[in-house]
Amino acid sequence: MKKKLGFNLKSKHLxxxxxxxxxxxxxxxxxxxxxxxxxxxxxxxxxxxxxxGVNDVGNWLSDRMAGFKNVQELDEKNRELQAKVxxxxxxxxxxxQSQSELARLESLYKLDQEYAEYNKVAAxxxxxxxxxxxxxxxxxxxxxxxxxxxxxVIAEGGLIGIITETGNNWSTVRSIIDDESNxxxxxxxxxxxxxxxxNLLEMDEGKxxxxxxxxKDNAVTEGAAIVTSNISAKYLTGLLIxxxxxxxxxxxxxxxxxxxxxxxxxxxxREVLVITELKQTxxxxx
Numbered sequence: 001m002k003k004k005l006g007f008n009l010k011s012k013h014l015x016x017x018x019x020x021x022x023x024x025x026x027x028x029x030x031x032x033x034x035x036x037x038x039x040x041x042x043x044x045x046x047x048x049x050x051x052x053g054v055n056d057v058g059n060w061l062s063d064r065m066a067g068f069k070n071v072q073e074l075d076e077k078n079r080e081l082q083a084k085v086x087x088x089x090x091x092x093x094x095x096x097q098s099q100s101e102l103a104r105l106e107s108l109y110k111l112d113q114e115y116a117e118y119n120k121v122a123a124x125x126x127x128x129x130x131x132x133x134x135x136x137x138x139x140x141x142x143x144x145x146x147x148x149x150x151x152x153v154i155a156e157g158g159l160i161g162i163i164t165e166t167g168n169n170w171s172t173v174r175s176i177i178d179d180e181s182n183x184x185x186x187x188x189x190x191x192x193x194x195x196x197x198x199n200l201l202e203m204d205e206g207k208x209x210x211x212x213x214x215x216k217d218n219a220v221t222e223g224a225a226i227v228t229s230n231i232s233a234k235y236l237t238g239l240l241i242x243x244x245x246x247x248x249x250x251x252x253x254x255x256x257x258x259x260x261x262x263x264x265x266x267x268x269x270r271e272v273l274v275i276t277e278l279k280q281t282x283x284x285x286x
Contacts, residue, residue, distance in 0.1 A: 120273040134269045135178040142167045146276050150234050155272040158240035158263035177203050177266050184232035188225040207245050211257040234279050
C-alpha cells in the first residue's frame, strides 16, 4: 500500500515562518522607495477593496440602526398619541353624557315650573318590562319618599302614567301607552271630553288612540292639545297628554275617534317627576 504524500507543518515551524515574514516587512519599510512601492501597490490592490467593503458594511449597519431607532421613536410617539386620543375620547364621552344629563335636568326643571301648583318628587327609572317601549317600569322612590298608589307621573312635558304598586324604595308605573291604560281626557281648547287608551301596536308609529270625543261644533282639528280631564277619578286635571294626529267621525255620527302623538318619549325615559298629591286629596283640599 502506498503512503499518502502530505505536508505536515508543525505549529512552531509556522510561527517561525510568520516571524521571518514580519521581520522582512519591517525591514522593507526602511528600504528604498523602489522596494516599498511594489509593496504599497500590492497592499492597495488587496487591502483597499477590503477596507472599502468594511466601510460599506459599517455604513449599512449604521443606516439600519438609525432606521431601527427611528422606528422605535415613532412607535413610542404613536403610543403616546394613542393614549392621548383615548384620554380625550373618555373626556369627550363624559362631557356628552354630562350635557345630556344637564339637558334632561333642565327639561325636568322646566316641567316642574309648568306644574308649580303640585308638590313633586324626582325619581330615576331603574328597570322596565321587555320590549321597545316603557309601557310599565320601576322607579327608585317608594313609600319611604312619601309615594303611594295612584300618584301621577310626569316627564318631558307631560303625563307619563300612574303608580300601580309601591315598596319601601321603589314604585311600579303603568304608562299611558300600555294596553291596559285608560285616561279620562279633554281637548284643552274646547273642554270636550274623550277617553285616551294605550295601544302598543299604534306606538310603533308613535301614536295612541282616543275615542268617544263629543265635538258637536267640529272645533277639534289635528294638532289640538289633549290634557287630563277634570272628571278623571285618578288623574289630576290639566296634565298634557299629547296632540291630535288624526280624527274621524264615528259611525253613530255622535262621537269622533282618532289618534294622539304623546308629548313624552316612551322609548327613552331616564328621570321622572312624581306628583305627591292624589286626585281626591287635591280636590278635597281645594
